[in-house]
Amino acid sequence: MDWDKLRIFHAVADAGSLTHAGDALHLSQSAVSRQVRALEESLNTTLFHRHARGLILTEQGELLFDATSSMIKRIDAATARIRDSEEEVFGNLRVTTTYGFGALWLAPRLTKLYEKYPDLNIDLMLEERVLDLPMREADVAIRMKEPSQADLIRKRLMTIRMRLYASPDYLAIHGEPHEMADIAKHRLICQSPSAAQVSAGAQLVQELFTHDVSSTLTVNNYFGVLQAVISNLGIGVLPDYIIEDFPTIVRVLPDVESVEVPVFLAYPEELRQSKRIAAFRDFVQEEIIAHRRTLKALGTE
Structure with missing residues (x-):
């Protein structure tokens, strides 16, 4: 199956519009439309319901969109690993943690990480929902309990009360x-x-x-x-x-x-060699050591 057609289909399904997908892909609306139509013909099925307000996936389109989403996540993971083979720490890092820990403890300390790695782009996702790391909903997580998902590297950071x-x-x-x-x-x-x-x-x-x-x-x-x-x-x-x-x-x-509430850092096994993950992990560990020293000096540990 032609990957270019799948890539264009995925962009259209994600945007819900031929025009918006074309803008994202730097293609004309007619070129996008032709590729989608050719893909439908090759599969002998209809992938979109077309109406005045945009495009809606058919049942067959939903199945294909699930498949292309998984493919793109795997490609993104492979791309990240290839880029991490370089010595420099740069690129996007998606970090998820709870709202309280992220807003009150982590975010105020990120200045030090950016000073050391100015080309790092962090997407900090604060929510109580546990994101699926193996499915690459995030790259690294800090959670208030040990993650139960398989194929994760886990490190206990500290305990809180x-x-x-x-x-x-x-x-x-x-x-x-x-x-x-x-x-x-x-x-x-x-x-x-x-x-x-x-x-x-x-x-x-x-x-x-x-x-x-x-x-x-x-x-x-x-x-x-x-x-x-x-x-x-x-x-x-x-x-x-x-x-x-x-x-x-x-x-x-x-x-x-x-x-006591244990605090764990976790990331997918496939990102074991990621320099971005290593940089973030080391930064958090250093900050926790400094945090413990401060609490000890305050007599509150």
């Missing part, structure tokens, strides 16, 4: 709790029970709710929880890694914390 924090101004006005039951006198800020989060955090919140908390603010990510704490709204349930970058907030009820 969920703890309680408040601003000095809030505590000056409302007083500091001295035991768990005192939580009932304060506004509790935490992730929404329905939001995706580490089970350790959810369990700690459930335990706190048993103390008849009268006022709450729930947010669907830890960045929002942190902003509410800084704004003196109450006592927040937050991961302990935030304390390094926000040393003015105060830990309350120091005996109250979640169980």
Whole structure:
């Protein structure tokens, strides 16, 4: 089967338009249309339903689009490996992690990585959904539990705990709790029970709710929880890694914390030799070592 025709078909299916696909491929609309029609004739089937608003894949078109998507992902992986045979670290690196860790810990530290590798382009994908690394939805992941997918290289980076924090101004006005039951006198800020989060955090919140908390603010990510704490709204349930970058907030009820949450870095086995992956992995490990030193100096580790 002619790869050029498949490549053009994939571009049309992805764009939903002959014109947009032609623009992306630097081909005229008529040239794109001819190639798609020739592919349909060779397969003796219709790949698109055509209407005034664009093109929609037929059932047969969906099957072929799934196949071309897999082919392109494999070609992208091979291209990445070929480029990584060079000594320089450059190109695109897709990194996925949770919203809280990515926004509060990783993103603020990326300046150092870009200073060392200015030609590296990072696509930072922050979401709680676990992306499929073997299917190349991302190149490398940092997750709050050990990945279960096969054919991954895994490295345990550190452990974190969920703890309680408040601003000095809030505590000056409302007083500091001295035991768990005192939580009932304060506004509790935490992730929404329905939001995706580490089970350790959810369990700690459930335990706190048993103390008849009268006022709450729930947010669907830890960045929002942190902003509410800084704004003196109450006592927040937050991961302990935030304390390094926000040393003015105060830990309350120091005996109250979640169980340990392991943090893992993972990437596909086929990217074992990738210099971009190695550069990112080494950068994260160096930052974690520095992070631990800071926490030790602050006496919070």
